[in-house]
Amino acid sequence: MCGILGIWGRDQVAAELMLGLATLQHRGQDAAGAITFDGSFHVKIGRGLVSEVFADKHQERLRGPWGLGHVRYATMGSTDVEDAQPVHVSYPYGLAMVHNGNVTNFDEVRESLYAEHHRLVSTSNDAALILYTFAAELEKCDLRSLSILDLFGCVEATQRAIAGAYSAVCLIAGRGLLAFADPHGIRPLVLGRRETEAGPEYAFASETTCLDFLGFEAVEEVGPGCAIFIDGQGEIHRHQGVRGRSAFCVFEFIYFAREDSVLRGRVVAEERERMGRALASPVAAAGTPPDVIIDVPASGYFFAVGLASACDAPFRRGLAKNHHIGRSFIQPTDEERRRSVRLKLNPIRGVVDGLRVAVVDDSIVRGVTSRRLVSLLRAAGAREVVMVSAAPPVRYPCPYGIDMSTRDEIIAARQSPDAVRRLIGADGLVYQPLESLQALYRDVGCCDACFSGEYPTGLDAEALTRIEREKDRSGRAG
Numbered sequence: 462m463c464g465i466l467g468i469w470g471r472d473q474v475a476a477e478l479m480l481g482l483a484t485l486q487h488r489g490q491d492a493a494g495a496i497t498f499d500g501s502f503h504v505k506i507g508r509g510l511v512s513e514v515f516a517d518k519h520q521e522r523l524r525g526p527w528g529l530g531h532v533r534y535a536t537m538g539s540t541d542v543e544d545a546q547p548v549h550v551s552y553p554y555g556l557a558m559v560h561n562g563n564v565t566n567f568d569e570v571r572e573s574l575y576a577e578h579h580r581l582v583s584t585s586n587d588a589a590l591i592l593y594t595f596a597a598e599l600e601k602c603d604l605r606s607l608s609i610l611d612l613f614g615c616v617e618a619t620q621r622a623i624a625g626a627y628s629a630v631c632l633i634a635g636r637g638l639l640a641f642a643d644p645h646g647i648r649p650l651v652l653g654r655r656e657t658e659a660g661p662e663y664a665f666a667s668e669t670t671c672l673d674f675l676g677f678e679a680v681e682e683v684g685p686g687c688a689i690f691i692d693g694q695g696e697i698h699r700h701q702g703v704r705g706r707s708a709f710c711v712f713e714f715i716y717f718a719r720e721d722s723v724l725r726g727r728v729v730a731e732e733r734e735r736m737g738r739a740l741a742s743p744v745a746a747a748g749t750p751p752d753v754i755i756d757v758p759a760s761g762y763f764f765a766v767g768l769a770s771a772c773d774a775p776f777r778r779g780l781a782k783n784h785h786i787g788r789s790f791i792q793p794t795d796e797e798r799r800r801s802v803r804l805k806l807n808p809i810r811g812v813v814d815g816l817r818v819a820v821v822d823d824s825i826v827r828g829v830t831s832r833r834l835v836s837l838l839r840a841a842g843a844r845e846v847v848m849v850s851a852a853p854p855v856r857y858p859c860p861y862g863i864d865m866s867t868r869d870e871i872i873a874a875r876q877s878p879d880a881v882r883r884l885i886g887a888d889g890l891v892y893q894p895l896e897s898l899q900a901l902y903r904d905v906g907c908c909d910a911c912f913s914g915e916y917p918t919g920l921d922a923e924a925l926t927r928i929e930r931e932k933d934r935s936g937r938a939g
């Protein structure tokens with residue numbers, strides 16, 4: 462998963478790019494990069510957090526009023542800077558690109574780019590693949606009289622060639638900023654506008670929290686198959702490109718996006734409370750009501766509050782979190798993940814002592830977090846522990862950019878909920894029923910493939926196995 466930002470401004474943009482990227486830091490912490498344009502491209506990419514990659518000197522060096530930024534969440538083993546973004550080319554136009562998502566037909570597109578256009582993609586970088594595809598299409602146009610319709614035609618050809626999830630922003634040297642999404646609109650991308658004395662300025666960002674911070678008002682989302690171009694004069698041009706059924710990633714609502722963001726017109730925090738309220742009936746069906754409801758901080762909070770508001774048990778904070786250590790989820794081995802969960806979370810004695818405790822997390826993937834927490838809560842005196850997952854059982858890998866690992870690692874991929882309950886050592890285990898989640902998001906049109914196995918881009922078993930194998934090897938991410 463990654464976070465992207467593109468700014469069409471009228472003055473120097475570097476400082477705002479860096480600040481804006483920091484508000485998207487939750488979407489990726491492994492690498493950060495930015496590119497600006499003032500007649501030439503200026504680039505800075507590095508490993509680590511935004512604050513580690515950019516120093517004051519880069520604000521000076523990254524000159525120009527237009528720019529793109531990226532934060533990267535690589536999965537295991539792919540923290541190479543060569544795979545980081547933004548990417549750029551100088552022919553047939555100066556083009557730079559950032560993207561969020563994951564391409565599912567990488568090898569096929571790479572081969573045809575080489576065979577048909579003599580363009581060699583020598584990294585495993587999805588953004589380079591999308592950019593080269595777009596550039597190869599652009600090359601076919603009459604560049605002296607390149608029209609906006611030509612640009613949109615190139616987007617459509619790119620959408621036909623590239624399968625998977627991608628929300629991208631392309632800076633076209635001297636021409637403007639072009640944003641587009643895959644035909645299903647799997648990943649978020651929002652256009653914001655703000656007024657200045659010199660005229661309006663624009664920004665495309667993965668989440669509205671970034672626009673809020675930079676003072677842009679969210680105007681519209683780049684929906685399924687849509688393309689939006691801001692030209693050199695600041696005029697907005699819209700185009701409906703290749704369109705499939707809407708399949709916005711439901712895991713953005715569950716875990717990935719920040720709680721203050723608005724996605725598809727819905728405030729993420731409110732969505733999490735709604736999902737929490739929907740858990741009341743399966744929790745009631747699971748037997749004796751809990752004495753207390755606690756969250757797994759920070760991602761379980763709104764679900765737990767929602768659940769508590771819909772049943773008789775009180776919500777209390779029963780786990781303290783150390784905010785200063787890295788993520789447990791992407792450690793290389795289970796042993797390291799267990800250790801890191803232990804470092805991160807500790808029960809608050811007295812809150813759980815002698816009680817039947819419902820502990821609410823956003824999701825259970827490998828089950829490492831849940832298993833560790835159940836034993837910690839018992840050691841802190843909990844009489845019984847019911848693990849509650851605001852998401853349905855994760856059963857299938859995500860080929861669209863969320864790091865769900867492979868089926869061998871996903872605890873519910875091949876086991877029943879009761880077997881999972883025994884494995885994590887809980888007295889009860891409650892999952893959000895898939896039908897409840899689907900009912901909540903029917904009108905949005907969401908992808909829930911990680912729960913249902915229904916891939917909106919129609920992946921077959923063979924493609925899935927290939928992607929899992931690739932994931933084991935490299936772990937490309939956007």
Ligand code: 5GP
Nearest residue numbers: 760788790823824825826827828829830864
């Ligand atoms: P598990 O320990 O079961 O493998 O993972 C579940 C925990 O990881 C939950 O606490 C959840 O908040 C977190 N989680 C779920 N998906 C992701 C992800 O894609 N990335 C990261 N960093 N954490 C995740």
Ligand code: MG
Nearest residue numbers: 757758759760
């Ligand atoms: Mg968590």
